[in-house]
Amino acid sequence: MLAWLLVLASGILASTNGESYHEDLVLRPLPKNKLLSSFRFVAEQRDPQLASGELTEYTTFPRSLGQIMSRASTHELHLRFSQGWWDAESWGVPPANGTYAGGVGVEMWAWVAGEDLADAQANWHRLAHSLSGFFCASLNFLDQTVTTHLESDALPRSGDSSDENLYLLRGALPAEPVCTENLTPFIKLLPCKSRAGIASLLDGHQLFDSQWQTMSVDVDHIGDRLRLTQVVSNVIDVPHMQRRRRDPLPRPEPYADLICKEREWSADYICLPDDPRSANWVISEIFDKELAPACPLAGDGPHVFVEASDNWTVKVGGNVTSGSVSFSLGSEPVDLVLSSEDGLVVLENKVPDVFVDRSFTGYGQQSGGLRTVFTNPHDVEVSLVYIENLPWYMRLYLHTMSGDLDIVEDISYTSAEDRTRPSKVQLHIRLPPLSQSSIEYKFDKSLLYIEEYPPDANHGFEVPPALALTSTGYSTRTTSLLLSLAVPDFSMPYNVIILTCTTMAMFLGSFVNLIVKKVVPEPLGEKILVESSLKRRIQAFKTKLIGN
Template structure:
């Protein structure tokens, strides 16, 4: 070996050594990626991506939050700069069909953009909220900066947190008319440690994801306080930052081939080649609950609790999961899923002056009553009348309507200042249909407050129901994690002036002024002289 080559190798090893030492300092970081595939009863395919990053943060005062490695610096600086304990941002397009698909695996299924955050209670919390929306707007190329005071609420009963921090307050805002596109997905992918170069994120093909019946992209960031002492009043001795990025998409193989057969390559137009090098666990799981019995899954793998699991770290070849059924064509099922708690919300009345809001909640649990928290934020231009609130129960004659609402919080709207907010803690009787109705009056807006497509109407965000689905544990009824149910967004038509009349007036006025001005200007500046005409001899 040449001395120069040997010297170069030694220098390379010495240069690489610090980087390995730097990686060994990151034993407190952990990154996992998971993809869950599930066949739905109507032949569609549900794909749920989940990427989780955890890291221990510093608790010293006036110190940087952490030395950023796997955890994205953009999110960490947002949490530290605006005193955010917990943040949930969701971009959703499409409608989740509860009656046929059941409950979604994601926390939010409301159309548009939804943002809610628990922030440190201080005098400038509203300024921090405004800065947070503007920063996220620039980070994800969205219109989050339009979430101003007229769209912001502070729920009291919904969106609870399990954090041990007590000095925090909640802010919630939504944009139901916001569209979702690749401009939002690209910065979202850049937050992943391996981006879309390797691992499960390779399957995030925007052409296929945005061609689905439903897709939801979310970021859930938490700053978890850990107290290693018996006395719970002590300050945090350790703080863990957790970032969970999820993408939920509902594909439709039957639409193109009339069969429910699918594969990773046919659905995403890509294959899984390897796992992300920094991932502790990288796996793909296939839920066989709705697959039936006449199916074939390739490549073969172990199946436990009706779930087939593929670990990318053990795969030496590109992984292309295929699932086929021995059926000539897909037979659409006639029986819906019928979730235990289901809600619908719609407008009542007619005309451009008054109307009503009605929400119908169905409890299909035949054995016991179900606790539900109903949250709704109504824009300020729909003035609710609380004295018209009515509750009606169908299907349980012994239930008293006055006992349905156990607790209620109502915040009236301020014109051009804040929306109306109503929260009700309900106890739905077993096997019943509960209807809540309320009247409102439509406000006549200024012509400058109308949108360019004024005759289309204004979007009203989804109502949110929070419930706890019971489970049977050795004869005991145990309530699990909170499940949120989102209603459809509504479109309200407000009194709209005829915007063509100002155009006609402006056109006619400009024409008259032009003719008048031209004539007067011509008379003022033109010099009239007598011209003698000489006759030719």
């Protein structure tokens, strides 16, 4: 009870100081029985660091995050935790036009203040180490070897970009796993945590059992105000999750329950399983809990939006509606049911502005190539910025760039330095309508010191996803790549040690044997053996036996 009184008091203080907090949840059925859920939390207040002559405290904006940014002289921060792959061809455009989506692993970029680039990089280093402990992630590995300096206008900003002392720095860790340890501090930034509102549905077991999921933290400066935007989006395979709930063990479906695709070659003993057509999705079964009462700070606007076609029936409490619906959370928990006789029929997805596909070319352990294909599915021209950060052990040769170079309007290139900085390629591209273009360049593979290889060196080295940003605000990432480098025989030192120790043991053993033992003539040795007490006892025992 005391906790809720404190939350209510904070809400009154926030409203008097002009602070605001809002949260909303979007649920959207996708093709092939997938469900997209997108949670968004927006907190805004006056920046206490910029308040002059007024008593301003942190209310809706978390104090811990504000102090980290202030200590690291960070003006704007964007952080992404992502796993899985967004199927743009089937699912269309990601939530919010891809603004809050990230590449596989962890990605961070920020506008950091500094007297020069070296000072800004020191602040970036301080920011990464602070956020590493804050979010329980390996952000401390975002050092200068994986961080690039971009032009200030390379990525969109929400605030004023006229400050010349701000530097845009960006880094990514594609091999970083995302798990519940990252979700827990994310939830702690919310005013009501996970005890109320739509955040009550956030659970690591359901969130990370998804085909695609992303968490984002964005801190923007808008004048003298701070705005924190937190977004969690995921795509759930509902039939798969329902099967897991019925039986945790992966058992085959009974033949009577199989839905088979009709084909010309179909027979009684041949079944190609098809997706179930009817759908009955209960939110409390998918997320393992109902929607809790509204957070007192969340305002009176709609909190939940369901985007569905007219063949879908949405049941909220006792109200039944067809198609899209929105509603606000009240003072009681509420459950939500989505049902349809033909769940494969969903709203038409918006076609992305561009499709970007990247892959390796070539073979061998010395060199290779990188090929990127851009597809414009629209009948209008598309302008985009393509940014690619490659690790320093990929020695890129820009003069080998080939393909449809007529689509490239401008090139910004920064070469890599061994063990110091990665290479950066920034292309301004204009794609003709209904076209497919490709760009390719070559690179050499560097040799690493033995201590620079990770424990799973034979697995390969992760190459960060590339970023494509169109002029309309659509943002997309390519998949990460797995680079195979020449790996030394790590077992050779152990083989040499074992062989050397064996040889030395044989030599020293024989040498010590010669030193310790006394060498005598053979007749004298036999005489000594006969006179020995043990030999004498054995001989006496034999004589006694023969005599008896």
